[in-house]
Amino acid sequence: MSDSAPPACADVCAAIVTYHPQIELLREVVAAVRPQVGRVWIFDNASPGAEVAAFFDELRAQGVQVLRSERNVGLGSAINQAARAAREAGFAQILLMDQDSLVGAGMVATLQRALRELGAHGPVAAVGPQFRDQRTGALAPFVRIAFPMNHKLFGGPGQTVDCDFLITSGSLLPLDVLDTVGGMDEGLFIDNVDVEWSSRAKYYGYKLFGVCDAHMQHRIGELVAISELLPSYKHVVHSPTRLYYMMRNRVLLYRRAEVPRRWAAQDLPRLVLKFVGTALFLRPRLGYLRAMLSGLRDGIAGRLGPMPPRG
Numbered sequence: 001m002s003d004s005a006p007p008a009c010a011d012v013c014a015a016i017v018t019y020h021p022q023i024e025l026l027r028e029v030v031a032a033v034r035p036q037v038g039r040v041w042i043f044d045n046a047s048p049g050a051e052v053a054a055f056f057d058e059l060r061a062q063g064v065q066v067l068r069s070e071r072n073v074g075l076g077s078a079i080n081q082a083a084r085a086a087r088e089a090g091f092a093q094i095l096l097m098d099q100d101s102l103v104g105a106g107m108v109a110t111l112q113r114a115l116r117e118l119g120a121h122g123p124v125a126a127v128g129p130q131f132r133d134q135r136t137g138a139l140a141p142f143v144r145i146a147f148p149m150n151h152k153l154f155g156g157p158g159q160t161v162d163c164d165f166l167i168t169s170g171s172l173l174p175l176d177v178l179d180t181v182g183g184m185d186e187g188l189f190i191d192n193v194d195v196e197w198s199s200r201a202k203y204y205g206y207k208l209f210g211v212c213d214a215h216m217q218h219r220i221g222e223l224v225a226i227s228e229l230l231p232s233y234k235h236v237v238h239s240p241t242r243l244y245y246m247m248r249n250r251v252l253l254y255r256r257a258e259v260p261r262r263w264a265a266q267d268l269p270r271l272v273l274k275f276v277g278t279a280l281f282l283r284p285r286l287g288y289l290r291a292m293l294s295g296l297r298d299g300i301a302g303r304l305g306p307m308p309p310r311g
Contacts, residue, residue: 009108010038012172013091015082017075019045021099023055029102030064036108037095041085043078044068074306075168076184076193083183087175098169102134104215111172114160114211119174125181125198125206126173128166129214130155140218142166142210147262153210161210164260165198170216180204187304188252191245195263196253203258237282240291244307247271247292251299 014037016029021044034040042059044052046069056066067081079096086094093115095108107129115127131140141152142163155161171194181201184193198208238246250271254264275296278288298308 008036008038009093009112011092012037012095012108012112013039013041013082013086013089013093014095014097014108015041015043015079015086016097016099017043017045017078017082018047018099019072020047021052023051026055026099029097029099030059032103033095033097033108034064036103036106038091039063039065039086039089041065041067041082043082045072045074045078046070072306074186074189076186076188076190079168079193080183080186083173083175083178091175093172093174096168096171096173098218100134100219101131101169102217103170104129104217107170107214107216108172110214111170111211114209114214115172115174118160118207118209123177123206124174125177125201125208126166126171127160127209127211127214128171129216130210130212131167131170131216131218134217134219145260145263145266147265150266155210155212157212159212161212163208163210164202164263165195166208166210167218168194169218170214177201177206181206188249189245189304189306191242192249192253196249196256196259199253199256199259199263202260237278240287241307243278243288244291244295244298247275247295248299248303249295251296252302252304255302 014033016033018026030040042056042064044056044066056068060066065085067085069078083094093112111127111129115124118124118127130142132138133140139154141154142161143165144151144153144162145164153161153163181197181204185196188196201208250267253259254268275292278292279285282288
């Protein structure tokens with residue numbers, strides 16, 4: 001590490017959850033976060049291929065801890081297993097990371113300082129950075145849930161934003177918060193895990209803060225043109241499998257006591273628009289439609305866990 005590199009936060013363990021990662025991008029992710037934390041854990045959700053296996057062996061030789069699951073157990077379970085490992089290793093805090101999130105210089109130290117200062121005034125469940133989309137450069141706001149529309153709060157230099165949820169990636173959590181709030185909901189498997197945990201933390205009296213001086217680059221979905229007639233207009237799209245979880249888990253959360261009713265009230269129209277827009281404009285329309293209908297059906301039925309195999 002050079003003299004100009006940001007100091008490591010020795011009591012922070014970074015946990016990166018991977019699934020079919022892009023190796024070169026993951027290499028950048030690991031290189032950016034390693035100097036800033038005491039240890040890096042990778043929890044891999046059964047990614048296949050000799051190239052991925054060789055890359056993980058390379059990381060192990062560099063001191064990165066790699067745990068490979070024989071099956072995809074989902075985001076919630078992966079985070080919970082990483083958190084248990086971090087606690088057993090004596091770490092005080094865990095930094096949650098996606099495989100495509102690049103931390104900015106000094107991000108972890110900035111988050112840790114904010115967590116310490118804010119925690120002096122009351123219980124804080126997590127703090128998170130402000131991020132930009134890696135491809136568009138758009139700055140993402142922090143969100144305060146409201147009806148009929150959420151309040152989008154961008155803040156500014158030196159500011160922290162009291163918000164209602166943080167995306168998983170980039171969030172810094174004191175591990176002892178999990179004793180009260182509990183871990184991630186493994187039954188949700190992937191989508192809206194962050195909304196559910198954030199809502200539960202708020203329900204138990206904790207606060208969440210976005211830290212504007214902490215920066216990260218992040219990718220959200222894939223950008224594609226929604227129509228041949230409007231090739232310059234691109235929209236974030238997800239796979240049919242991801243759409244299944246998006247539809248199912250939203251319906252599941254509408255019934256959770258810890259999730260604010262105002263979130264359900266403002267999210268339901270978004271669910272309808274997502275359903276109609278995807279069914280009308282994205283191909284393969286039948287595949288998307290089947291996945292979304294299956295998700296809605298399973299959400300109404302209260303089904304948890306991984307998406308059932310297609311018949």
